[in-house]
Amino acid sequence: MIKISRLGLIHGAFVLFAVTLVGRAAYVQLGQTARWRQAAQQQQLVDRELPAMRGAILDAAGTVLVDSRELVRLAIAPPEVRDRAVLADALRRVAVPAEFVRRATDPARKWVELPGRYLSTDVTALLAMRGVHATSVIERVPPATAGLRSLLGTVNRDDEAVGGVEASLDAVLRGRPGRSVLVRAGRVGPLSSPEERFDPPVPGHSVTLTLHQGLQDIAERALADAIGSMRARGGDIVVLDPHSGAIRALASRRADPTASGATALTEPYEPGSTLKPFVAAALLELGRVTVDETIPTFNGKFTLNGRTIADVHAAPRMTFAEVIQYSSNVGIVQFAQRLTPREQYAVLRDAGFGMVTGIPYPTESSGRLRPPAEWSLQSPASLAMGYEVAVTPLQLALAYGAIANGGELLEPALVQEVRTAAGRVTYRAGRRAVRRLMSPATARTMRGLLRDVVTGGTATAADLAVYSLGGKSGTARRTRDDGRGYETGAYTASFVGLFPADNPQLVILVKLDDPKAGYGGLTAAPVTKAVLTAAIAARDAALDPSTLAGPPVRANTAAPGSAVASEMVPDSSRRAGRAVASDGASSAPGAAVEGGPLRLEEPPLRGPVAFDLGVERRSTVDSLPPRAVPDVTGMTTRAAVRVLHRAGFHVVLTGGAAGAVTVPTAGTVLPAGATVRLSSLR
């Protein structure tokens, strides 16, 4: 039998203890590696999400309209604060409400979140204090003007886009947040470590719009002034480039402060007489009328199907041109009878009415255009006068763009370019023609007729002294809010202008809701003039001066090499009739005023002036390229018609096939505007 000494027992116990300890350590190290590593990481590391900077929104000239910046939110842990008086003083200096100052210095509270967001540089002193905790947040700085805010939308405190372009292009603007693993370092706070994970945030793309801020400011101000002076309920202004479809300005305003959004895109209205040019263009295009053709207008009273149609400008007879010039309801209704309902519907549908334009705005309205099957006996006459159809201001401006550019309906462009933060272009807008509405010859004729409206028709209030302007005014009764009939004495006044009339650079639509000052030619037309006057005088209003040339300069004493126009002139020089050159110097000979009261002089420059900035003239409208018929197999009839329409084809529905089938078949290359037959049973 082995005798174990006491010393041996003690040694054995120690050895056993050591083995157990080593065994346990081995088990912890090897068997529970993942568990303890995770526990250690939780203690030592902090995983933080790094917010991505949202992309900027810029105007066409590169001016930042909306931007993001990093601010801090503050929280106070009162038990950690050393000197409460100093903290309270610092909080008051950054305008923290008194109630929150009291809470932040109350030692009974554990944690106090302060309202508001602060620039780090404004709260540097606070950030250095013990007990003050800061969290970085990205804040979207909204655009300066209310009109831009309604168009561009906003971003709420949870970084969610709300309305407008922000919502439509959220996926592009948002960016991708990053992640960073920080190492806890005791009282120093978490620190970044090169050994730990760091995924940098990817900033959102920047979006350049087609808007021009200078023109936008001009439009917004003109609209605000008009609504105020005419006591209108609201109004909209759309300015677009008819050669590219680019929207240059879009102003919407309502007297009701609760109304919001870009109503030029979302609120359709009955356009009244501003629709007449499209009926007229269809008549000319189909050869149903000549410009000089005369028709009896019965001194402004005409009864059709039991309904009396009246004119403001009463005359026994009018030519077709005068019908447009004086906006004769009697005349246009009679001329429109030469179109079949199908033809009348087709011209309005082809002009884009009743369909969304596809602009990136979340709640764009399609307006309303009923098919002939739903028309009443009065509908053809009503449509000829611009009733029984609802259009958005943008739709109508685009349709006038076709008259301006030689006959093509273009897709609107609001986004000009999208770039990554590194500057790589991921999208650039191109000119996209939807279809041809009329021949260039008809468009030219229509521009001439519209010029007559301004020079001697219903919209002489819009006439400019030097430059030619074409356009059409409209005054339509307003439907009641409940949709039952029309409001007594309430009108929508509008004017759509083409500037300049011969080779338009801009289409300007002005719509005023229930102005208390009369017809569209007396209310909306002067607003158009005000916008154009300011745009002509502005350096930054998206006008191409090379196509604004008129007759030769009569007087010009300014030094060569001076550039572009002055935007404002002193009241005194206006009264004196002095011309102001681009450098602000008086350029009219003999117009100098030598002290004392100003002498009123005959303006020496009444006629147009010519200039040459050495810029090439804008090229004329290109012919449309042929395109392939899109594949609409399996689509519903409605969807198929929409796809074909957007591709620039006329669509004729025929029955007899299961599922949407086109003749010619998908992929066939046809000229733009060709007719595609769509067979469908659905």
Added chain:
Amino acid sequence: MRGRSILLLALLGFLVVATGVIWRRGVGLAQARELRTLRQQRAALTATQAALEGAIRDASSRARLARTVESALGMRVPPDSLVIRLPRARPTPPSP
């Protein structure tokens, strides 16, 4: 004696290495703090720059300036008949 010397040297080596590790870690921490401070300063200055640029844009925008110019200086937008656009000087080719 030789064994003790080895033990002493080993301990001394351990002490030097441990001191080096602690010193290096201290320097690293200090640099990390400095880096963090600089990043915070950069973010703050960038935010301030954005705020100031926004303020400049706002102050120099037509929407803000036009009313001020009209009320303070009595200026008005001239009608189109009073606006003359002068020719730009064409760039002359450099002389040889």
